[in-house]
Amino acid sequence: MDVMRLFGSHFGTYEVRHTEAGEVSLAPFAPDPQPSDLGLGFTEMLEHPLRVARPAIRSGWLERRDRDGRGTDDYVEVDWDTALDLLAEELTEVRAKHGNRAIFGGSYGWASAGRFHHAPSQLKRFLNLFGGFTSSVHTYSFGSGAVILPHIFGKDFSDAYAVAPTWDQIAGNTDVVLSFGGMRLSNAEVESGGCGRHETPAWLQSLGRPGKKLIVFAPQDMDLPEGVNGEWVGIRPNTDCAVLLAIACEILRAGHEDRDFIEGFTFGFAEYRAYLLGETDGVVKDADWAGRLSGVPSETIRALAAMFRTGRVLINIAWSIQRADNGEMAYWAAAALAAITGQIGLPGGGLCIGLMAVNSIGRNVPRLAGPAVPQGRNPVSDFIPVARIADLLLRESESIHYDGRDLDVPRIELVYWCGGNPFHHHQDLNRLRRAFWQPRTVVVHEMAWTATARHADIVLPAALPLERDDLAVSSRDNWIVASRRAAPPFAEARSDHEIFAGLAGRLGLREGFTEDRSEMDWVRHLYEGYREANPSIPEFDAFWEAGYVEVPQPPVGRNPFADFRAGERSALATESGRIQLFSKTLAERDDPGFPGHPAWVEPREWLGASRAQRFPLHLLSPQPASRLHSQLDLATASQSSKIDGFEPVTMHPADAETRGLSDGDIVRVFNDRGACLAGLRLDPGLVPQVVSQATGAWYRPEDIGGFEALDVGGNPNTLTHDKGTSRLSGGPSANSCLVEIEAYRGPRPERDWRAPVRGGA
Numbered sequence: 184m185d186v187m188r189l190f191g192s193h194f195g196t197y198e199v200r201h202t203e204a205g206e207v208s209l210a211p212f213a214p215d216p217q218p219s220d221l222g223l224g225f226t227e228m229l230e231h232p233l234r235v236a237r238p239a240i241r242s243g244w245l246e247r248r249d250r251d252g253r254g255t256d257d258y259v260e261v262d263w264d265t266a267l268d269l270l271a272e273e274l275t276e277v278r279a280k281h282g283n284r285a286i287f288g289g290s291y292g293w294a295s296a297g298r299f300h301h302a303p304s305q306l307k308r309f310l311n312l313f314g315g316f317t318s319s320v321h322t323y324s325f326g327s328g329a330v331i332l333p334h335i336f337g338k339d340f341s342d343a344y345a346v347a348p349t350w351d352q353i354a355g356n357t358d359v360v361l362s363f364g365g366m367r368l369s370n371a372e373v374e375s376g377g378c379g380r381h382e383t384p385a386w387l388q389s390l391g392r393p394g395k396k397l398i399v400f401a402p403q404d405m406d407l408p409e410g411v412n413g414e415w416v417g418i419r420p421n422t423d424c425a426v427l428l429a430i431a432c433e434i435l436r437a438g439h440e441d442r443d444f445i446e447g448f449t450f451g452f453a454e455y456r457a458y459l460l461g462e463t464d465g466v467v468k469d470a471d472w473a474g475r476l477s478g479v480p481s482e483t484i485r486a487l488a489a490m491f492r493t494g495r496v497l498i499n500i501a502w503s504i505q506r507a508d509n510g511e512m513a514y515w516a517a518a519a520l521a522a523i524t525g526q527i528g529l530p531g532g533g534l535c536i537g538l539m540a541v542n543s544i545g546r547n548v549p550r551l552a553g554p555a556v557p558q559g560r561n562p563v564s565d566f567i568p569v570a571r572i573a574d575l576l577l578r579e580s581e582s583i584h585y586d587g588r589d590l591d592v593p594r595i596e597l598v599y600w601c602g603g604n605p606f607h608h609h610q611d612l613n614r615l616r617r618a619f620w621q622p623r624t625v626v627v628h629e630m631a632w633t634a635t636a637r638h639a640d641i642v643l644p645a646a647l648p649l650e651r652d653d654l655a656v657s658s659r660d661n662w663i664v665a666s667r668r669a670a671p672p673f674a675e676a677r678s679d680h681e682i683f684a685g686l687a688g689r690l691g692l693r694e695g696f697t698e699d700r701s702e703m704d705w706v707r708h709l710y711e712g713y714r715e716a717n718p719s720i721p722e723f724d725a726f727w728e729a730g731y732v733e734v735p736q737p738p739v740g741r742n743p744f745a746d747f748r749a750g751e752r753s754a755l756a757t758e759s760g761r762i763q764l765f766s767k768t769l770a771e772r773d774d775p776g777f778p779g780h781p782a783w784v785e786p787r788e789w790l791g792a793s794r795a796q797r798f799p800l801h802l803l804s805p806q807p808a809s810r811l812h813s814q815l816d817l818a819t820a821s822q823s824s825k826i827d828g829f830e831p832v833t834m835h836p837a838d839a840e841t842r843g844l845s846d847g848d849i850v851r852v853f854n855d856r857g858a859c860l861a862g863l864r865l866d867p868g869l870v871p872q873v874v875s876q877a878t879g880a881w882y883r884p885e886d887i888g889g890f891e892a893l894d895v896g897g898n899p900n901t902l903t904h905d906k907g908t909s910r911l912s913g914g915p916s917a918n919s920c921l922v923e924i925e926a927y928r929g930p931r932p933e934r935d936w937r938a939p940v941r942g943g944a
């Protein structure tokens with residue numbers, strides 16, 4: 184049998200080819216019906232001029248241990264021994280002087296697919312052996328959803344996967360999918376950990392069948408996928424909660440709620456009902472009320488309320504909606520609406536969270552059991568909700584609030600990042616920059632000179648996934664892929680594992696870290712763990728030759744709430760054992776603006792805020808269709824999406840006209856937090872006063888055109904605010920952001936594709 188050479192990535196699986204000259208090329212994976220082209224761009228990274236070639240130390244740190252040169256200094260390349268000696272010494276000194284809690288190792292980020300070389304896991308394994316670190320919980324994807332869901336449904340339903348019905352159920356039973364926020368096929372190209380087959384496009388077509396309908400509420404019409412029987416309803420950003428409450432209010436006023444389900448399976452209906460009908464605050468939350476807030480015609484809202492009577496309705500709520508001020512409340516309002524209509528637990532009915540946000544939501548794959556790199560135990564208990572990183576480093580307050588607790592804010596002296604890009608993903612990057620000036624040392628492993636690498640003191644060159652052997656598998660997919668090394672590591676790059684092994688050796692921890700296994704031994708070891716959990720899969724050697732194994736999946740799916748609906752009526756792990764329409768716990772906390780039931784709580788930044796007089800455009804920053812966050816922004820697919828080299832920002836033609844702007848103009852997008860340059864694209868499919876600029880362009884602040892720290896790279900996080908969604912979860916709230924846009928007439932920045940290394944690279 185021929186050896187199948189494959190490469191596993193977050194975009195899916197690819198076949199690896201070598202040209203006669205020895206160059207690596209990638210081709211779509213034959214069994215994948217809808218492969219993504221984006222991952223092909225990984226080969227462009229193999230020899231990219233912005234690869235980190237050798238260990239590099241920031242000059243200001245090396246010479247004077249200064250802190251504020253981060254982001255501007257150049258770097259001095261050193262050999263590996265020098266770099267690892269220096270770092271081992273620095274880690275030892277920080278630990279001795281300040282203790283392990285002074286090390287921040289939360290290191291959030293998507294890193295690469297590949298079970299063994301998962302960079303943040305390697306880092307955490309190393310730091311735990313070293314005595315631990317201050318960590319972080321939750322994700323930027325789902326930081327506030329993950330906190331509110333357990334209050335509504337209990338801890339067993341705390342993530343999107345646990346709630347989602349399967350596509351086969353939707354195709355077979357659902358009449359209407361009512362989606363708040365986007366259903367973008369480009370988002371479903373991605374799966375954390377990889378996938379064998381992209382199945383979403385095929386399933387989506389089932390929504391084009393007669394009798395089925397998809398209604399998408401979104402501020403931009405690109406959120407409605409093509410090829411379905413669909414309707415787009417324009418909505419003012421951050422007002423979904425009001426519309427959801429109003430649909431429920433109209434249902435109650437018509438007496439069409441499902442009394443049996445409410446009585447049997449929910450708790451707190453009285454409080455919820457009193458609020459909706461205006462008994463609590465004198466405001467009836469009806470269709471007219473929500474229409475004024477959201478811009479959605481009140482007839483549309485009333486028609487939707489009637490629809491729940493006649494058919495199976497699945498309410499889908501996008502992850503983007505909880506990435507906004509008080510985003511938890513829209514989730515609670517959606518869950519409550521699904522509950523009072525009695526649709527929760529019915530095949531294809533009730534609630535779905537993030538259908539099409541990634542490839543796996545709705546896939547009928549029960550969690551694929553198998554091991555991860557063992558991280559060990561962290562002896563340090565300090566943590567933050569992930570998006571409070573700048574609050575942690577700046578220490579402007581003594582505690583950080585999180586789900587009813589006040590967390591200590593330890594002083595961080597050393598930040599260690601491996602597999603993530605905070606200068607891509609965090610909000611208000613100019614504030615993050617000030618935050619990164621606080622600790623004495625910042626260490627980053629990177630493949631390329633990202634903005635995060637450029638804010639570090641010690642930068643260690645990491646190998647690309649194409650440069651190492653691994654097992655690519657997602658716990659939400661049923662394929663295990665042998666991701667084989669296709670090229671030697673670039674220049675002096677090493678795998679993260681090898682870097683930590685070297686560091687561990689200097690600290691007397693080598694054996695504990697490697698367990699005397701080679702990298703290939705580890706890959707084999709992890710695979711054996713999968714075989715233990717899934718005895719039908721072949722032995723390692725046969726798997727490695729064949730390239731992949733597909734683990735059989737169950738033929739039909741189930742609604743995750745089916746058992747609850749069928750059985751014990753107080754079986755949820757909530758306060759009441761039932762679905763909470765009201766929570767005493769949350770009500771008693773008395774968090775400002777966070778009552779104990781779903782409620783409209785005005786966002787800090789939205790088109791209805793007084794701030795909109797100064798900054799009258801609502802900026803959305805969705806996921807990029809041409810890359811994965813900041814990854815592969817250097818590759819052709821992303822570069823060719825730019826306008827004259829600038830990241831596109833889209834705007835309604837009417838808004839352009841009042842500003843004297845035209846399609847293709849280079850513009851400055853700004854507010855009082857920061858500014859970036861972008862290329863203007865006119866789009867009549869936007870709700871007026873909404874502008875949209877995808878995440879992921881590389882942050883590059885420059886003093887240019889009379890402006891200070893103008894981000895010529897075009898990262899929307901120069902503009903977003905860095906305040907938690909609410910006191911409850913402190914999640915990231917990037918989608919609540921007001922800006923203004925004007926023409927930029929200053930000099931053009933040079934495209935900077937040189938490594939920031941002294942003497943040039």
Ligand SMILES: Nc1nc2c(c(=O)[nH]1)N[C@H]1C(S)=C(S)[C@@H](COP(=O)(O)OP(=O)(O)OC[C@H]3O[C@@H](n4cnc5c(=O)[nH]c(N)nc54)[C@H](O)[C@@H]3O)O[C@H]1N2
Pocket residue numbers: 291292293294295300301302323324325506601602603604605607608609628629630631633645646648679804805806811812813814878899900903917918
């Ligand atoms: N404004 C705004 N901001 C957002 C969002 C938004 O909607 N709006 N979305 C948020 C969301 S949902 C997310 S998930 C985050 C994503 O934020 P991140 O996950 O931080 O983004 P990535 O660009 O994937 O960064 C991964 C980094 O790891 C590096 N890397 C990859 N593999 C390896 C490896 O094996 N070893 C090492 N050492 N490094 C590696 C890559 O080069 C890259 O720089 O962004 C968030 N930011």
Ligand SMILES: Nc1nc2c(c(=O)[nH]1)N[C@H]1C(S)=C(S)[C@@H](COP(=O)(O)OP(=O)(O)OC[C@H]3O[C@@H](n4cnc5c(=O)[nH]c(N)nc54)[C@H](O)[C@@H]3O)O[C@H]1N2
Pocket residue numbers: 323324325363364365366367369370371372373400401402403406418419420421422423501502503504507537539540541803804805806807808809810811812918
């Ligand atoms: N190609 C590609 N796919 C990806 C990623 C990527 O970087 N590239 N990232 C992956 C990651 S990490 C994640 S977490 C998921 C994220 O999945 P999502 O959170 O669903 O993705 P977004 O693109 O941020 O948002 C989807 C849409 O929501 C709409 N939206 C924003 N705010 C509002 C609002 O207030 N109301 C309404 N009704 N709509 C709103 C926007 O128009 C946007 O197009 O995507 C994943 N998929």
Ligand SMILES: [Mo]
Pocket residue numbers: 323324325
């Ligand atoms: Mo995400």
